[in-house]
Amino acid sequence: MKKLYFLLFFCSLLLYSQERYFLNSDTRLYTSPNSSAAFLGYFKYGAEIRLLGESQNGWRKVKADNFNEGFIEEKYVAARLNAKDVKIKDPQNPILEGGAYYGGNHLFILAAGLKARALPDKNAKIREILFTGDAAAVNYLPVNPDEWVNINGSFSEEYAKFTLRKFLGLRPNFDALIKDFDKLDVNAVAERKTLSERIVELAWNSGYSSLVPAYKRYSEVVTQLNDPKLIAETELNMALAKGLSQRKKLEDIIAFSKKSHYSLRGFITNSVYISQTDLLKTFGNPPKKTHISDECGLYLSDLFYYYPDLEVSVDEKQNKAEIIKVFINENNKFIINQNAILDYTLSEKAFIEKYGTYIEASLKYPHKYFIIMEDSQFTLEFKNGKLFSVEIFYYC
Missing domain, CATH: 1.25.40 (Serine Threonine Protein Phosphatase 5, Tetratricopeptide repeat)
Incomplete structure (x- = not known):
């Protein structure tokens, strides 16, 4: 069954890759070319569809992004969307429009630890774990609660994600x-x-x-x-x-971490920077060098040195290196300030109890904690209950 779905998906993409069509209004997917016929589900304005046949007295047979097939009125089919589109809203359509939690058409996840799959098949590859209250993109919603919903709204096999209709609804209170x-x-x-x-x-x-x-x-x-x-x-x-x-104010968090630096094999850095000369003196020639595309221009250079202990961006002409990631061990420490020196003996629980008011965290990234700065953030990762690495990310 899984292979069959993939073949259908691939053939659909091959046949229609140059012909994308969208709905310029809310409408429904009917079982036959007749608006009084039974219907399979609801489309929201902007939904992408695939055309399956020629016009039939103002109706077109189409495929929804979850593979449901049926009929819609041809007047709602458009090759592109336009800001001047006159949207006819269906008051019974359960799909929500953009709001405080999500910018486009969506519903919310109702179940805990919900598996989103790569295909509409309970045995398909798990693409993501979703949590209660997560907003999910929905452009087509079947009526049958046991039908699958594509919660990415894309016909692309690379990005599509599926879950059952019964696990989607209004945001829980x-x-x-x-x-x-x-x-x-x-x-x-x-x-x-x-x-x-x-x-x-x-x-x-x-x-x-x-x-x-x-x-x-x-x-x-x-x-x-x-x-x-x-x-x-x-x-x-x-x-x-x-x-x-009891999280601290942003200005207090920035003040807490603005002088962050490292102790690397006993060498104390100046913030997250070190000269290339000192880098080579401390760690020797890197086992690996790689050029990485940096479209945002966030790092010192697109040349990266990789050591077992750390990863750095290096500008060889300026004799300067920017520390991107440090693996914390008996040789390396992360010094947030003179009162907060973090080494490999630091337990996750001790870190939380001492610095929990300075961090951010997310259920989607367990055992990772974030310290926000003005133009970047530190990510501290714990493994087996101990501090494992510190990495800096810059905002694009």
């Missing part, structure tokens, strides 16, 4: 989920676990202030399950939630 959880019988552990997972994920999508009440309830369930690994993870996340909920 955090306070309502909390009330539902508190009403459950304390012995209904399975239900409490499912709901608390949704609450935690939605909290991450609702602002740091929601994290403590979310993890408080999740912690109750974890204690009931008596899973030592899960208990330890939850304690770590509760400490993180407390730190994030």
Whole structure:
């Protein structure tokens, strides 16, 4: 089945790669060329379609981005969209237009840890894990809750992502989920676990202030399950939630980290820069040199040196190197300031408890923490509970 879908996808792309068509209005996908016929789903303005046949008395047979086939009125088909399009809205169409959470047509994920697949097949490759409250692009929505939805809106096999219709809807309400959880019988552990997972994920999508009440309830369930690994993870996340909920002002965070530098094999750098001479004296010739395209012009040079201990951008003419990534070990330390010296003995929990009010974090990037600066950010990654690396990213 998976191979069949891929062949259909490939043939569709091959036949229509030069003929892209869009809908200039809301409409529906009908089972026959008749607006009073049964319909399979809803299209939103801007949806891309594939034409499958010639005009039939003002109707066209089309394929939606989830492979549903049916009929729409030909007047809604356009080779390109225009700002002057007169959009006819369908008041019963469940798909949301751009708003505070997403700029285009969308719905929200309702389930926790939802797998988005590369094809409309439950055995297809997992392309992404989605969380409760995530906004997902939706241009076509089938009526059948057990049908697949393309939540990328693209016919391209490289980018398409699919999930089931029943897992999409209006954005869940955090306070309502909390009330539902508190009403459950304390012995209904399975239900409490499912709901608390949704609450935690939605909290991450609702602002740091929601994290403590979310993890408080999740912690109750974890204690009931008596899973030592899960208990330890939850304690770590509760400490993180407390730190994030009391996050410092941006100016305080920038002041905290603006003099950041490194100790590399005992050599103390000046901020994130080091001369090429000192680099070679400390680390020797690099095992690998590579030129990397830098369209934004973010780095010192497009020439990168790669060592087992670090990665640097090097301008050989200026005798200057910019430290991009450092692997923290017994030789290397990250010095945020004179009171915050981070070495390989630093545990993840100790870091969170001490510096949790200075960082940002995301459920999508576990064990990675971000320190924001004016034009860049440091990413600190922990592995096996210890500080593993520090990397700088510049804003394009």
